[in-house]
Amino acid sequence: MLVKQSCHRLFHRRLKVKNFEDSTTQKNRTNRIILAEQTFHKKGSSPPDFPLGLILWYEVFISNSKPGDMMKYAIGCDIGGSFVKVGLLTEAGQLTSRKTIPLPRFKDPEDFTGWVSSALVMFARQNLPDDGQLSGVGIGIPGPVKYPEGTLFDPPNLPFSGEIPFGELLRKRLPFPAFIDNDATVQTLGEARVGKGRKIRNFIYIALGTGIGGGIVVNGRIYRGDTGMAGEVGHLVIDYRGRKCLCGARGCMEAYASINGIVNSLREFPYDLPGEIRELLETGPWGKLPGILKERIERGEKHWQKIWNIFADALGAGMGSLINIFNPEKIIISGGLSYYSSLFLARAIETARHYSFKQPAAVCEITVSKLKENAGIYGAGLLVFEEEGK
Known part of the structure; x- marks a missing residue:
């Protein structure tokens, strides 16, 4: 000081x-x-x-x-x-x-x-x-x-x-x-002290952005693991034969439920892509893609919802495993993609319930952070x- x-x-x-x-x-x-x-x-x-x-x-x-x-x-x-x-x-x-x-x-x-x-x-x-x-x-x-x-x-x-x-x-x-x-x-830590994790002893934090970050709070304290590197929930494998992740593994949740995941889904999409989406895929910035997809869905182009459904199913499967492992009181969703939660959260919660045991799923609230980008x-x-x- x-x-x-x-x-x-x-x-x-x-x-x-x-x-x-x-x-x-x-x-x-x-x-x-x-x-x-x-x-x-x-x-x-x-x-x-x-x-x-x-x-x-x-x-x-x-x-x-x-x-x-x-x-x-x-x-x-x-x-x-x-x-x-x-x-x-x-x-x-x-x-x-x-x-x-x-x-x-x-x-x-x-x-x-x-x-x-x-x-x-x-x-x-x-x-x-x-x-x-x-x-x-x-x-x-x-x-x-x-x-x-x-x-x-x-x-x-x-x-x-x-x-x-x-x-x-x-x-x-x-x-x-x-x-x-x-x-x-x-x-x-921010969520635990001044956000929706305040006074919650056990919760999982998931940040949805370019990739997926995460954090774990156990008994009111950040759980860091043996070498201080715990919490990489984005690299929880949901399909061991699945997409290649940037980390080098296959089937990570991040390869589906992130901006990188949206890019992967668009490249696999069976329909012709509009020029603005093709251009963004080639030159970026990829961060504009979620907003464009949302606008097109709101204009009635409902087939783009399939991209968000892939996103939601992957996120839900990952959250189901986290519920079974940690039995948290809350899972808090944050990051830039949380602004689009109306397109994926309900389906993700339903999927998480499907892939987790009934009792721990019943006590776990899945919610969106109020702190968002701060x-x-x-x-x-x-x-x-x-x-x-x-």
């Missing part, structure tokens, strides 16, 4: 190491801020190094800070395949500011990490109140993540492969604490305060 005095000392120590002594003048500080912002906004460029980020962070504190107790804040960051959502939260869980930033495509994990660190420092500078104290940043990122190290393993929906020390790379660049976990796991911001920010309290 950094306050004005400690940041001031660290600022000057880092400047001395990097021979930036003359940057203590207001003019040079401003020039460096402009340079860092230009670097950040230039797609594909090398990110500013740690001292530049620290200069940006230092600017948060040098104007009119007040002595005495300061209100604690945390940044919540939800990294998706196309966008990064960032928000500032109070310790009580109030979201005071929010921003969505388009995510450029990076081939190198270090460039990606540098871009993320710059975005976070700039967000802090622009949004942290003068009387605020930043406890740190929590980050949710797609793919298997080893917690608390923040190591990422072969993320299927990011353009990297292998073992990526994302947490280590990020902490070297940030002047405040950082906690990294799987995106759906932090969304689950669940990751809430959960990532609240993760900071949970870690701070340990």
